[in-house]
Amino acid sequence: MEEGLKIELGKQGVFVTTIEELYNWGRKNSVWPMQFGLACCAIEMIATTMARYDLARFGAEVFRPSPRQADLMIISGTVTKKMAPQVVRLYNQMAEPRYVIAMGACAISGGPFKQGYNVLKGIDRYIPVDVHIPGCPPRPEALLQAFMTLQKKIEEQPLTGEGRPRHLDAEAQGEFPVPVQGEHDLEPTSNKLVWPLPVVIR
Amino acid sequence: MLGEGILKGLAETARNAVGSFVSKDRLTTVEYPEERLPLPEASRNFPFLVYDGTDWEKGLRCVACQICEKECPPKCIYIDKSKDKKPDAFGRPQIYPAKFDIDISVCMSCQICVEVCPFEAIKMDTQYELSTDDRFGGLLLDRKELAKSNEYYHQIHPTEASEVDAKLAAEKVKADAKAKAAAGAAAAKAAAAAAAPKPAEAAAKPVVLADAPAAKPQGEGD
Amino acid sequence: MKSVEEIKAAIEAAVPGAGVEIVPNPSPSGQHSLRLLPSHAVAVAYFLRDDEDLGLDFLSNLTGVDHLDKEIAEKVKVTRQVTKTVDGVEQTVDEVVEETRKHMEPGYLETVYHLFSMAKKHGPVVLRMRTVNRTDEVELPSVTPVWRSAEFQEREVFDLYGVVFTGHPDLRRLLMWPEFKDHPMRRDYKEPDDFEYEPTPHDTVLARAKDHKAAVAGQEGTGTGL
Numbered sequence: 001m002e003e004g005l006k007i008e009l010g011k012q013g014v015f016v017t018t019i020e021e022l023y024n025w026g027r028k029n030s031v032w033p034m035q036f037g038l039a040c041c042a043i044e045m046i047a048t049t050m051a052r053y054d055l056a057r058f059g060a061e062v063f064r065p066s067p068r069q070a071d072l073m074i075i076s077g078t079v080t081k082k083m084a085p086q087v088v089r090l091y092n093q094m095a096e097p098r099y100v101i102a103m104g105a106c107a108i109s110g111g112p113f114k115q116g117y118n119v120l121k122g123i124d125r126y127i128p129v130d131v132h133i134p135g136c137p138p139r140p141e142a143l144l145q146a147f148m149t150l151q152k153k154i155e156e157q158p159l160t161g162e163g164r165p166r167h168l169d170a171e172a173q174g175e176f177p178v179p180v181q182g183e184h185d186l187e188p189t190s191n192k193l194v195w196p197l198p199v200v201i202r
Numbered sequence: 203m204l205g206e207g208i209l210k211g212l213a214e215t216a217r218n219a220v221g222s223f224v225s226k227d228r229l230t231t232v233e234y235p236e237e238r239l240p241l242p243e244a245s246r247n248f249p250f251l252v253y254d255g256t257d258w259e260k261g262l263r264c265v266a267c268q269i270c271e272k273e274c275p276p277k278c279i280y281i282d283k284s285k286d287k288k289p290d291a292f293g294r295p296q297i298y299p300a301k302f303d304i305d306i307s308v309c310m311s312c313q314i315c316v317e318v319c320p321f322e323a324i325k326m327d328t329q330y331e332l333s334t335d336d337r338f339g340g341l342l343l344d345r346k347e348l349a350k351s352n353e354y355y356h357q358i359h360p361t362e363a364s365e366v367d368a369k370l371a372a373e374k375v376k377a378d379a380k381a382k383a384a385a386g387a388a389a390a391k392a393a394a395a396a397a398a399p400k401p402a403e404a405a406a407k408p409v410v411l412a413d414a415p416a417a418k419p420q421g422e423g424d
Numbered sequence: 425m426k427s428v429e430e431i432k433a434a435i436e437a438a439v440p441g442a443g444v445e446i447v448p449n450p451s452p453s454g455q456h457s458l459r460l461l462p463s464h465a466v467a468v469a470y471f472l473r474d475d476e477d478l479g480l481d482f483l484s485n486l487t488g489v490d491h492l493d494k495e496i497a498e499k500v501k502v503t504r505q506v507t508k509t510v511d512g513v514e515q516t517v518d519e520v521v522e523e524t525r526k527h528m529e530p531g532y533l534e535t536v537y538h539l540f541s542m543a544k545k546h547g548p549v550v551l552r553m554r555t556v557n558r559t560d561e562v563e564l565p566s567v568t569p570v571w572r573s574a575e576f577q578e579r580e581v582f583d584l585y586g587v588v589f590t591g592h593p594d595l596r597r598l599l600m601w602p603e604f605k606d607h608p609m610r611r612d613y614k615e616p617d618d619f620e621y622e623p624t625p626h627d628t629v630l631a632r633a634k635d636h637k638a639a640v641a642g643q644e645g646t647g648t649g650l
Contacts, residue, residue, distance in 0.1 A: 051230050052239075082601050108341065109307040109621075112276040115629065117608035118599060121618060122307075124337055133333040134341055135247065136310035144234045146333035153335065183605040185616035202280070202625055202633070271626070280624040305624045342623050 020159050027097065028154040029059040031147075034070035036090070039077025041104035044137040053140035058147050067093040072150070074143075075129075078106035078113055079120045081186050088178045091127045096167035096174070099154075101146055102129045105136045112136065125190035127176055243359055246326035248306050249315055251348045258349040263323035265290065266299040270315035270324055278308040279315065304348060306332065307341040322366045328358050425546035426477065428456045434478070438471045439464055447552055457536065457550035462564050465553055466591075469570040472539060472549070480539040480549055483571035486578060488585035490610045493531040493558070497524050530557045533587050535564060555587060558610075566592040584609035 006016055017025075033055075037045055049055045049063065064070040067090045079087060091100070102123055105111030110121035123129065130153060133146045157165050166172040176194065179186040221228030232239045255261035266283045282301035290296040315324050327350070334340035356363040426434065432444045435458070443461040460468055472480045499522055506519045533555045540547030555562045566589035568574045578589045579598040586607040589595055596602060606613055615632070619625075622633040 052232055053234060054231050057231075057233070082599070105306075105308055105310060108337070109305075111308055112310040114276060114308060115615070117613070117615060121621075129335075129337070131333050131335050132307065132337055132341060134306040134309070135330060135332075138333075139247075139330045141234050141238065142330040142333060145331045148235070149333050149335070181601040181603050183603060185618065189616070189618040190620065197620055202623065202630075277626045277629070278624050280626075303624060308624070338621075338623075 021155075023159060024155045024157060028151040030061070031059055031071045031099065031150070031154075032069070033060050033063050033072040033074050034067055034090070034094070035063045035065045036073055037076045038079060038083065039106065041076035041107070041137045044140055045074055045076045045103065045143060048140040048143045053144060055144065055147065058144065058151070060147065067091075068095060070094055071097065072099045072101065074101045074103050075107040075123050076103040076137075078111065079123045080118045081120050081181070082118060084120045084123070084126065084186060085178045085181060087123060088126045088176055092175050092178070097165050099131075099150055100127055100129045101131045101133065101143075101150060103133045103143060103146070104138060105134060108132045108134065120186070125195050126179060127191075128194050241328055243361060245328050246311055246313055247330045248309055248311065248327055248332070248343075249304060249324050249348070250327040250350045251302065251345070252323055252325055252352055252355050253349050254352050256351075258346070258351070260288065261351075262298060262345075262349060263290075263321050264299050264302065265296045265321055265323070266302075267320070269318050269320065273314050273318045275312060275314065276308045276310060278305040279303070280305075299345060302345040302348060304343050305341065306343055307337075322370060325355055325359070325362075325366075425544075425549075428458065431478065431549060432458060434475070435468055435471060438475070439467045442468055444468070455548070455550055457552045459552045459554070462553055462555075465565050466567065466570065468551075469567045473570055478549070479541045479544050480547065481571075482540045482542050482547075483537060483567070483573045483577075484540050484548070485536075485538040486567075486574050486581065487536050488581040488587060488609065489534040489536060490558070490585060491531045491534060492611050494529045495526055496529050497526045499524050532556065533558055533562055533585050535581060535587060537567070558586075562586055563588045563590050565590055566595075568592055583607070586610065 009016055037043075047053065049060075060072070067073075071094075073091060073094065075087065091098070100123075102108045106113060106119070107123050108129075110116070110119045113119045114121055124132075131146045131150050133142055135142055138146075154165075157163055159165075159168060166174070173193070177191060179188060179191075181187075218228055222230075252263050253259075253261035254263065266281055268281050268283075271277075271279045271281045280301065280303040281299050284298050284300040287295035287297050311326070313326055316326055332340075352363070352367075355366075428446055432446060435442050435444050442464045445459045447457045447459050449455050449457065472478055501520055502523055503518050504521050505516050506521065507514060507516050508519075509515075535553050537551040537553075538547075539549045539551065553564050555564060564587055566574065566578055568578060568589075569591065575593065576598060578587075578592055579595060581587050582589060582592075582595055583597040583599050584607055597604065600608065617632070617636055617639070619629065619633045619636040622629055625633045
């Protein structure tokens, strides 16, 4: 049904929807993040939850300390190689449907510390990331816009067929392999199934 | 009194909590995206390339000197120089960047590239709504996405842009004056060179005339 | 506060046989350091902390420096027996020849200490200690019993440089994980190969990205085709 007709009917007091829309509306408006902050971006995330840029207005009512009760993990800050297995373990402990926002340059790609000996060049090497927010650190409004992007992404997920969410897909990967801290580096250096490398640019 | 500090803090919190329902200035929430906090003029997020005029390719100020590439601390800029040249704002043929990529997944907004650019070609943008789910394509900005007009620069940083325009205009005036002086000197030199052979020819003639009578008696004597 | 020479004299008076030498600093800061011998270092540390005039009770920084093995080439004039033909006759003659002699000077690991005095509000006094070499004799005495702030900093130097501090209450890796084998801040540390995606590579990163590409291409070429 087109938008115009819906709005007209809405003015008359008739509310039309599909199950898919209702389902996704419920899911996207109550995404509860996990209390997970690593470095400076965590301060910006905290600022986003405070009075001025209120994240609770978007449904992220409570930041749950336990991964079992959380829907969203906002990776804010540099992921060191020492911490990376723990991040993947926490992600594995989250129940589906779960989403990941990589906030800030360090979480996306290692950022300004990319050449560090202990810096993981982006958490998307081991877990699937839904939204990336560039910035160092990104403004609280940028995190809110990313949250809205995530909500739009949830809204557009069909319930059947190709792009359905993982919790409705029996063959989807539920547990992601935790990297082992080897003698010289994390083994493996990346999860080939999760990190779809493009054709090499340079 | 014991606990006075805590009570003062609690009183402040209560004043804020109750007051936010009553008065507008106790409610500090800025309801994004409907309301936005006005950013200060010097705020910065990621760089962009300035172009003068309407055609972004022709008016791009960048001459691919690669100074920003070398000075960038996390090395997130990649520049490929062009093989040919195109005329710049002063009319002189300059090389331009064939490729200018900035990886904003690494950029830390330090503004060093802006500080070192000698041509005022790269400036800081204030756009922060760049979140994407496309890790590889969406976070590597190329030349076309980076090029924004001088009018846009005036919109986001008016004072800075006017200063830069004044500086560039002054430089253009100096360059024009220099070119004029150089042209004048070249013209004067050409005129001097044209006048010089004439006195040389006049000096050569009397020599020939002096020789001729001396040669004649020899010829006659033969 | 006393100058570096006065501090050296005071140390040598208080701790006999300490063997302190001054390492001059040619930069504009002029912060000369005192090099201690590991054998007497703890005694010197106690003296510096407990002395009336110095009272250096705050160790603000403990860091490491890596000096690689250096190959030193020097030109030496030597008299050698040289066979030459002199007037058609072959003879062995003594001649002065210039030769380049090369020898390896072993590198060492160095720890640098910055000491301040909270009570007297003066400082810094900079101390240095060197290990014998970089490979097997890398022990230095720990100053954790003297200044508690050395505890974590010595763990960091152990983790990143490999200096083993004898007498440290709990010497294990701090920044890297326990199974890690290398020492990252050493100058010959080679980073592991995780250069798969480098859209804006420069200098060393460009070289490593190219090596990685070559290695991957080699693997794909010789690997079993699927």
